[in-house]
Amino acid sequence: MKITAIKREKGHLSRLTFENGESLLIDSDLCAEKCLHEGDMLSPEDKKRLLTESDYLRAKARAIRLLDRYTYTESRLLRKLKETGFPAEAAKRAVERLKELGLINDREFALTAAEDLSRRGVSKRAAYAKLLSKGISAKTAKEATEAVAFDEGGQLKELIERRYKNKLAAGETQKVFAALIRKGFSYGAVREALKKYSEEIEYSEDI
16 A cells, blocks of 8 residues: 655654554654655555564653653553553563563662662562562562561661660550561560560660
């Protein structure tokens, strides 16, 4: 089918209009790369290939813009592209290409996030769940949390002194125990931390 007009439009797109009145929106760079001109003939297969390649290029460009503003995991970026309206295959191909270029790295993301969560006093179990919620695979989340030192004893001591010492002083030990368990700390670690805290308080009062 003959192209009767090529017009640049917003969003880095060009509209190809055909002799039967149909039109096709494709990436402008692709249009230039293929050296398309008015009068060129395109078969239905040609149009399909152009649209497929255009969707991929546009999805990749969109993904790069998203990564400029925020760090995405592979699955979250893929979902974001699909939500934006890109076909699944174009979105997947774009994400795979960015992985090849090193612009998406779930392992580095997971390790950095695990280190940050550890510094913030988040338990190892809770950090693992947090990574899963961000789209990190179970295998990668486990590797990241295993690689980072989660000092539960130190984390619990800091949490107790920062947030729970008044409740403990008021005799609300069970409430504090339950709150720390909900944060993902193990029963044993919480019992030990509360025991040590109680002993330290008794020692300081005896001095």
